[in-house]
Amino acid sequence: MKRSILITGGAGFIGSHVVRLFVNKYPEYNIINLDKLTYAGNLANLKDVENKPNYVFVKADICDFDTILSIFDKYSIDGVIHLAAESHVDRSIKDPFLFAQTNVIGTLSLLQAAKATWEKSGVETKLFYHISTDEVYGSLGSEGFFTEETPYDPHSPYSASKASSDHFVKAFHDTYGLPAVISNCSNNYGPYQFPEKLIPLFINNIRNNKPLPVYGKGENVRDWLYVIDHARAIDVIFHKGRVGETYNIGGFNEWKNIDLIKVMIKVTDRLLGRNEGASDSLITYVTDRAGHDLRYAIDSGKLKNELGWEPSLQFEEGIEKTVQWYLDNQEWLDGVTSGEYQEYYKKMYSV
Ligand code: NAD
Ligand code: DAU
Secondary structure, eight states, X not given: OOOEEEEXXXXXXXXXXXXXXXXHHOTTSEEEEEEOOOTTOXXXXXXXXXXXXXXXXXXXXXXXHHHHHHHHHHHTOOEEEEOOSOOOHHHHHHOHHHHIIIIIIHHHHHHHHHHHHHHHHOSTTOEEEEEEEGGGGOOOOSSOOBOTTSOOOOOSHHHHHHHHHHHHHHHHHHHHOOOEEEEEEOEEESTXXXXXXXXXXXHHHHHTTOOEEEETTSOOEEEEEEHHHXXXXXXXXXXXXXXXXXXXXXXXXXEEHHHHHHHHHHHHHHHTTOOTTTTGGGEEEEOOOTTOOOBOOBOOHHHHHHHOOOOOSOHHXXXXXXXXXXXXXXXXXXXXXHTHHHHHHHHHTTO
16 A cells, blocks of 8 residues: 655664665655754665655654644655654753653644644544653663553653653544554664764774763663664554554663673674773763663563564674674764764755
């Protein structure tokens, strides 16, 4: 079936993998990638698909309701995969207003545009798919897992804004009958992640012999999922997920930060041809993140049992591929941090 799917935040880390998967796997769909190109959005992430006939890029802000409404109309959007967001917890602590604006008002603007457009054309075959995070559930002790029934308990301005956006999506489903589905995923890693997040930041610092700032005692635990496995889950949920439902997505792969950091050091040193232990002294314990959640762990049994999704990549293979990718793509790292690519594409799209 010919579909027009609006993917928001498609120039970011996870969004670019979702756009690539959909453009290549579904040549019969029109994929509209809508992104504001903030510091985190980079069209260099999508060079391999930018000339495909079923792909179009639109530079826009999800908070700009009139523009969003006109895009729904112009492209006859019948499906939305909404990833655009401010996504970094540390930034949210410094600038909570921006997170409320983008993540809450931006999501509301998309919901309202979908509702207004689909009320006219009929909601059958339409879907608003909201991509969210496990951080909305708060923090676990040493035992237990987040399920879809875990009550929301966000602690950072980032997770509070994502929780709020989830509630708006549910409210639009319950109040207006908007066909919507939500997924809440654990920490992603892999190529094209902006080097402010733990894994790309640390690989880059190891390479450049810079300190590795470990928050607190490094005892916080995260569940890591290879980004392409997240994109695969999004594909499955978009096509087979039950409307009105939430699905948790996780990697069955918990790591204490300090143990993960030691693995990264080992793999990076080996791939750089350095002696084992050469970069151990870069570990630098720093003041903890305010409100730092101790542990996230996801039970993704519902997704496995209902829709048959499981992670395909073992962590050992995923981290090796990821370290190698960042070492091979220093130019990309330099580009995203210098803003050079953003300037180039801003000129290209005359914005
Ligand atoms: P990212 O920061 O790499 O990318 C976000 C993208 O959104 C960028 O391309 C940016 O330009 C765009 N954007 C920001 N504000 C916008 C606006 N106002 N209008 C249009 N575009 C805008 O984020 P990511 O890590 O790829 O995360 C994508 C989504 O997945 C987010 O919603 C995030 O909450 C969620 N998520 C992320 C993770 C993770 O580990 N990274 C895990 C679970 C869920
Ligand atoms: O759980 C899903 C979430 O994972 C997503 O919703 C967020 O968008 C994504 O950014 C990520 O949030 P985290 O805060 O868990 O990711 P981050 O990479 O910032 O940090 C991972 C862990 O490493 C966390 O416990 C904080 C710690 N850390 C992070 C940085 C950047 C450090 O110790 N030092 C650092 O310099």
